[in-house]
Amino acid sequence: MKIATLHDAIADHVHDGDMLAIEGFTAFICFAAAHEIIRQGRRDLVLVRMTPDLIYDQMIAAGCARKMVFSYLGNPGVGSLHCVRRAVEKGIPRPLEVEEYSHFGMVSRYMAGAADLPFFPLRSYMGADQPKVNPHIQFVESPFEGDVVAVVPPLNPDVAIIHAQRADPSGDTQIWGLLGVQKEVAFAAKRVIVVVEEIVDESVIRSDPNRTVIPGLLVDALVHEPWGAHPSYAQGYYDRDNQFYLEWDRISRDEAETQAWLDEWVYGVEDRASYLRKLEGQDPTLQQRLAPGEALSQPVNYGIYG
């Protein structure tokens, strides 16, 4: 494990053709990493994520991906992902192969991957058409009472990127708020990059070991990148920038406007710090607009035994 810049973490661990999972279910979406991958010009990625959201819409518009594995396509609370739709419906900027599950199917694939199981069983897909278009959805009979359940195979991305609130310098990572499948994808992936709002002293993590979701043992690179999830959010650090989610709906409907946006906000900035400076230049109230108030957890006593 080493503490790295986002540039170096991506350069070292994300390669052309990799299967990449940037997870965080509707929260903690690491746009900073996606933009760095776009800037570094990665190609032929297999993008894995339950909810592709704007982050994969942008990466697909930038031509990074050849395939996407997912369970729900949408701009949450707003509407369609227009770049994904252009790629699927019209092959713009390039054709995009899709491999599709329900949410539970994706969760199960990650769990099988994390647990090194050849399959994970779930009661889903009965009566539905997904198994007809996805050979990875099969059915197995129980040896106990003859009950039949669906099974899906493990998903083991080459690299997973997880955004979180804090980690110690060894990479022991704590997350609070929506936990999604971050733990599962970290255990399932061959390499793990963790991007945090804060790197804290080991004593902070050790004061609350039940809150640690990802052990440093799994982490190949730890990146300190405040506001790395904007326009998504990090619980307790900043709010989702809903204005941008609405604006993207407009921008992304048009291919040229989309490319112009990428030119300005991704290719046109050097790194996340530059992006934030530019953003605050445009909107000086940004921090104030998105800063949440304070709602602290009440402490618990682990006790001193010694």
Added chain:
Amino acid sequence: MKIATLHDAIADHVHDGDMLAIEGFTAFICFAAAHEIIRQGRRDLVLVRMTPDLIYDQMIAAGCARKMVFSYLGNPGVGSLHCVRRAVEKGIPRPLEVEEYSHFGMVSRYMAGAADLPFFPLRSYMGADQPKVNPHIQFVESPFEGDVVAVVPPLNPDVAIIHAQRADPSGDTQIWGLLGVQKEVAFAAKRVIVVVEEIVDESVIRSDPNRTVIPGLLVDALVHEPWGAHPSYAQGYYDRDNQFYLEWDRISRDEAETQAWLDEWVYGVEDRASYLRKLEGQDPTLQQRLAPGEALSQPVNYGIYG
């Protein structure tokens, strides 16, 4: 859900012949509930627990059980469970049927029970003899690469008893420290009794929703019983009483001494409060001896969004 005395919770929810799981892996072991069950004279129980520990040793000595489902028999850090051994090896006070798994097998059975799956897959038991003596351990071939894995069926106890640090009056329960399989058994069981050190205001629970392990939705009875786990422990509240674990090794080697102990400490006291008074009468340093120092978790900010 209703807040109840331990007497009433046991009277209402634990019946002769029930399959009962009192869980808590090497911690949070609810001796108060076991003693109440012994006092109420329950019979023919199927006792389920990964580590039967002293709690089931006592219940078996008291003649409550006809069968035990488990994965590790021992007085942790001390030695054998002599009452269990007398029942298995010699049928004293009555014969005890056993159904045995590895730890992972028990964990998997609880998960299948909690998730309403007909089986749970695990890579275990290859080359071992457990499947020869337990027909609930079967093997299934994966439809994906022909890999073979063990599977075990769901375990759905009639009633589960969980000891925890705190819950709100609706039964939303928080646990910190060793989490064992408490969540899984609560979801797997048909009825759930939660016994806590403290009933706290809803606002305490709501200040840290990620720490809630069992939702009130599952809880049939909530019991406030401080020190209800003694001689086991509740993280941050009191330490394990190792002296008693050592003493039980001596007492339990002899059937008559065992029965005398039950007479004095279980049948001879009315409830847990009486037990604690008697205990402190014998050992006035009890609280001081077992009280841990303070090691508080550092709070996290969930943020106010509104």
Added chain:
Amino acid sequence: MTEYTPAEMMITSSARALAGERVVFVGVGLPNIACNLARHTVAPDLELVYESGVFGSRPARLPLSIGDPTLVSGATLVCGMPDLFMYYLQGGRIEVAFLGAAQIDRFGNINTTVIGGRSPGFVGRYEQPKVRLPGSGGACEIAIHAQKVFVIMRLSPRGFVDQIDFCTSAGHLDGEPGGRAALGMPGAGPQLVVTDKAIFRFARDTGEMYLSSVHPGITAEEVQAQVGWPLKVADGLKTTVPPTVEELRLIREELDPEGAYTGKGE
């Protein structure tokens, strides 16, 4: 009588159907407002479970997505997706769930995956669709496990079709009694479809959707014109009871004061 929007009609109709329910699986938008309205009226003990893993939420503002951080702060329990799908949904803890649909057929089978397409055949249509929709999300398994499913969608000929292009979430299958149970589907399937023009229910014996009530000013003929199969109509077709003054006050003053979901005349 007070004026109301079609969205307000859909919200109050959905809320009333939650009378006496305990645990509802909820998305944002209209279902969210409907569930909160129900909690203020017919179902005070209603627990809202969000697909994002949030239980017992007390949002300080109207959530704009199921991932809104306002759902988390002050909730009673927030868990990861494995727990949510394995223990809450598959474990049978969800009584009612709301689903949306791009297409629905007479048996309540739902498509939210693809529409049309250039290639011949089923798989080809999937691979080269005319319109790529969001896909399942959790809908496929919600439709299987929730004890009851309520559908909220607008009434239109494109939506109410004789043959859906893709079955994302199974309803009453082909209507054969016991068909769901035979496939191992624990929930009872779709019970209610709330639209901007009318409310539909399903016949217990045939699993077929029928017109249960029309909103004030709408006729059964107008509804049939929007539905792609010969629609069965309830004996004694009723007119939907419009939102009460108190329901409208709750929606407008407390639940969606900025009219994010209800004010655009949706």
Added chain:
Amino acid sequence: MTEYTPAEMMITSSARALAGERVVFVGVGLPNIACNLARHTVAPDLELVYESGVFGSRPARLPLSIGDPTLVSGATLVCGMPDLFMYYLQGGRIEVAFLGAAQIDRFGNINTTVIGGRSPGFVGRYEQPKVRLPGSGGACEIAIHAQKVFVIMRLSPRGFVDQIDFCTSAGHLDGEPGGRAALGMPGAGPQLVVTDKAIFRFARDTGEMYLSSVHPGITAEEVQAQVGWPLKVADGLKTTVPPTVEELRLIREELDPEGAYTGKGE
């Protein structure tokens, strides 16, 4: 040369075998002290994982069981049993694990379930045993998944037997090369057996245990007398290097100052 107890010899021998290892699955008692000694000497980066779900523990006192609360306070991560078994152990994250045994055979297969019994036949013996032992706990799957297994037990004819009464945790099976892999067992199986009299290892090609070193003052013949099969002996049988002054200081002053595990001459 400093005096030392058999337990101290077992601890130092085990600790030295951890040189360069990263993640060890540990029980209490001697393995716990051995792992902590290794962290002070040959394996400073060693991470101790306890079966109870504790990672990166910094116990403020000598833990008396794997469930001791002192293991939790100040650890880096504490998780439930599903995570521990599914993601850490089965997920292949454990490099070395220590196991104890009541009986072990020449291929490192281990019995911790039952001894003897009155009834004829295998199942009968299981159901009416002479001695009911603890059973598997996590040992059955630890033996399958840990990349390497180290066994700690006393040398005795009751323990080192030609035929174990029950196979709780498989070692090298019948010694057939590739046998473990053919059954889908990811770990390499037993690598080392540390006793109070001698140290054993396993031949790479046959999977058979051989005498690797004898503790000072013990002969190969004395060891053979305690082993229930004709024991193979390493070419150039060595004498185990006894604990150093520094190792003994660490054990006696820092790791087990009250001699709970090391002072009774075990």
